[in-house]
Amino acid sequence: MADKKQSKKDSELFAKYPNLYDGISKSDLEACMAYAEDYKAFLDRSKTEREFTENSIEAAASLGFVDIESKKKLKAGDKVYASIKDKGLIMAVIGKKDVSEGFNILGAHIDSPRLDLKPNPIYEDNEAVYFKTHYYGGIKKYQWTTIPLAIHGVIYTRDGVKHKITVGEDESDPIFYITDLLPHLDKDNKRASDIVTGEELNLVIGGMPLDSKKKDANVKEPFKANILKFLNDKYGIVEKDFVTGELEVVPAVKARDVGFDRAFIAGYGHDDKVCAYPALMALLAQEKPAKTCITMLTDKEEIGSYANSGAQSVLYENFLMEIVAKSGDGSLDMLKYRKVIAASRMLSTDVSTAYDPKYANVYEKRNTAFMSHGIKLEKYTGARGKSGSSEATGDFVSEITRVFDKNSIPWQTGELGKVDVGGGGTISAYMAKYGMSVIDAGIPVWSMHAPYEVISKIDLYYTYLAYKAFIENI
Numbered sequence: 009m010a011d012k013k014q015s016k017k018d019s020e021l022f023a024k025y026p027n028l029y030d031g032i033s034k035s036d037l038e039a040c041m042a043y044a045e046d047y048k049a050f051l052d053r054s055k056t057e058r059e060f061t062e063n064s065i066e067a068a069a070s071l072g073f074v075d076i077e078s079k080k081k082l083k084a085g086d087k088v089y090a091s092i093k094d095k096g097l098i099m100a101v102i103g104k105k106d107v108s109e110g111f112n113i114l115g116a117h118i119d120s121p122r123l124d125l126k127p128n129p130i131y132e133d134n135e136a137v138y139f140k141t142h143y144y145g146g147i148k149k150y151q152w153t154t155i156p157l158a159i160h161g162v163i164y165t166r167d168g169v170k171h172k173i174t175v176g177e178d179e180s181d182p183i184f185y186i187t188d189l190l191p192h193l194d195k196d197n198k199r200a201s202d203i204v205t206g207e208e209l210n211l212v213i214g215g216m217p218l219d220s221k222k223k224d225a226n227v228k229e230p231f232k233a234n235i236l237k238f239l240n241d242k243y244g245i246v247e248k249d250f251v252t253g254e255l256e257v258v259p260a261v262k263a264r265d266v267g268f269d270r271a272f273i274a275g276y277g278h279d280d281k282v283c284a285y286p287a288l289m290a291l292l293a294q295e296k297p298a299k300t301c302i303t304m305l306t307d308k309e310e311i312g313s314y315a316n317s318g319a320q321s322v323l324y325e326n327f328l329m330e331i332v333a334k335s336g337d338g339s340l341d342m343l344k345y346r347k348v349i350a351a352s353r354m355l356s357t358d359v360s361t362a363y364d365p366k367y368a369n370v371y372e373k374r375n376t377a378f379m380s381h382g383i384k385l386e387k388y389t390g391a392r393g394k395s396g397s398s399e400a401t402g403d404f405v406s407e408i409t410r411v412f413d414k415n416s417i418p419w420q421t422g423e424l425g426k427v428d429v430g431g432g433g434t435i436s437a438y439m440a441k442y443g444m445s446v447i448d449a450g451i452p453v454w455s456m457h458a459p460y461e462v463i464s465k466i467d468l469y470y471t472y473l474a475y476k477a478f479i480e481n482i
C-alpha cells in the first residue's frame with residue numbers, strides 16, 4: 009500500500025540538475041555578474057600563494073581580524089587568523105556555541121600549477137639568455153610554450169634582505185617566453201607528454217651582450233653578464249642569490265570574460281583560487297555565527313600538501329588547538345581538542361572537472377558535473393578502485409544536501425572521469441583522519457591545470473552562497 013504522504017508525481021521521481029542560467033531572475037544575474045567582477049580583480053592581484061595570502065590578510069584586517077597571537081582569550085564574535093609561513097592562511101570567526109559542538113570549516117588551496125625557477129637558473133646559449141625552470145604540479149608542458157609569462161616571487165640577497173619581484177604584469181613590463189618548434193620542422197608524431205620535455209621549459213630572459221669594448225676580458229658569457237648586471241643594478245642580487253629564490257613563472261594574462269554573453273571566465277589559477285575566494289568571502293561575511301567558522305587557505309596541494317605550509321603541516325592544527333585552549337582557561341586538554349575536531353564539519357573546497365563534450369570519451373556522462381549547473385559535491389575522489397579516496401559518509405552527504413536544499417542552494421554531483429581512466433585527490437583526507445566529517449565541494453572547470461582555465465560565473469556565485477549556507481547553518 010502506498011503511503012499517501014510519500015506519493016509523488018512521476019516527474020518528481022527523477023533527479024534534475026538544471027543549467028542555472030535558465031530562468032535566472034534579473035537581480036540574481038546582476039548579483040552573479042557583479043560577484044564575478046570582484047573575483048577577477050582579486051585573482052589578477054593574487055596569482056601566487058604569497059600574493060593570495062597577503063591580499064586575504066589585508067581584506068580580513070580591514071574587517072577587524074587580528075593575529076591570534078595577540079589574543080589571550082577568545083569570545084563570540086572575535087575574528088582571528090594565523091599566517092602559515094606567508095604562503096598559507098587560517099582564519100576564524102568565533103561562534104556563540106561552545107567549541108565542543110565543533111567547527112564549520114572551509115578548506116581551499118591557493119597554490120596553482122606553474123613553473124618555478126631552478127636554484128641555479130641562468131645560462132647563456134647561442135647569444136640568448138635563459139632561466140631553467142622546474143615545473144610545479146601536474147601540467148601539460150607544451151601548453152606553457154609561446155604564451156606571455158611573468159615572474160612573481162621573492163629572493164634574498166646575501167645580507168638576508170628579502171626582495172619582492174614581479175615582472176610581466178604591468179602593460180609597460182617585458183614578458184618572458186618559452187619557444188616552440190615551427191610546424192614546418194615538427195614532423196614527429198609525439199605523445200602530448202613528450203612534445204616538450206621538462207628540460208626544454210627554458211625561459212628567454214635576454215639577448216643583448218655587454219659592450220665588448222667595455223667588458224672585463226675575463227667574462228666569457230657577455231649575454232649572461234649583461235643580464236646579471238641588470239639584475240644587480242635593479243635588485244642588488246648576484247647569481248648565487250638565486251638559491252634562496254622562490255620565483256614563480258605564471259601566465260602574464262588577466263582574467264577575462266569568455267563568450268558574447270559573458271557566461272564564463274578564463275583565468276590563471278582558478279584551481280583552486282575560484283574556491284579559495286568564495287571560501288574567504290563567506291568567512292569575511294560572518295559577524296557572530298552560531299558555531300565557530302573557519303577558512304583554511306593551504307599551500308602545496310598540487311604537489312601533495314607537504315612542507316610547513318601544506319595542509320599536512322601541524323601549523324594549521326596548532327591554530328585550531330589555540331582556539332580550543334583560548335576559548336577556555338588557556339590550557340589544552342588533548343582529549344577535549346580531539347573531540348572538538350571529531351565533531352567538526354568541513355567542505356574541502358576544491359575544483360573538479362566539468363564535462364567537456366569534445367573529450368566525451370573520458371567522462372561517464374551520468375556521473376559528471378556540468379558547467380553552470382552549480383557546486384559539485386564529490387562523495388569520493390581517488391583513482392581506479394577509489395584508491396587514495398577520502399570518502400564522505402552517506403550520513404554527511406545527507407546532512408549537507410538537506411542544508412543546501414533548505415537554503416535553495418542548487419548543487420550537482422559527479423566523479424572526476426570514467427572509473428578506469430584516471431583520478432585525483434584533495435586535502436580532504438588530512439582532515440578526515442582526525443574524525444572530521446569532510447566532503448569535496450567545489451566548482452567545475454574546463455581545461456583544468458592549463459595556463460588559462462575556464463569556469464562559469466553562475467557556478468562561482470552559487471558556490472559562494474553554498475559556502476555561506478554551510479558555515480551558517482550546519
Ligand code: MN
Pocket residue numbers: 117279280309358359
Ligand atoms: Mn585543486
Ligand code: MN
Pocket residue numbers: 279310457
Ligand atoms: Mn589541481
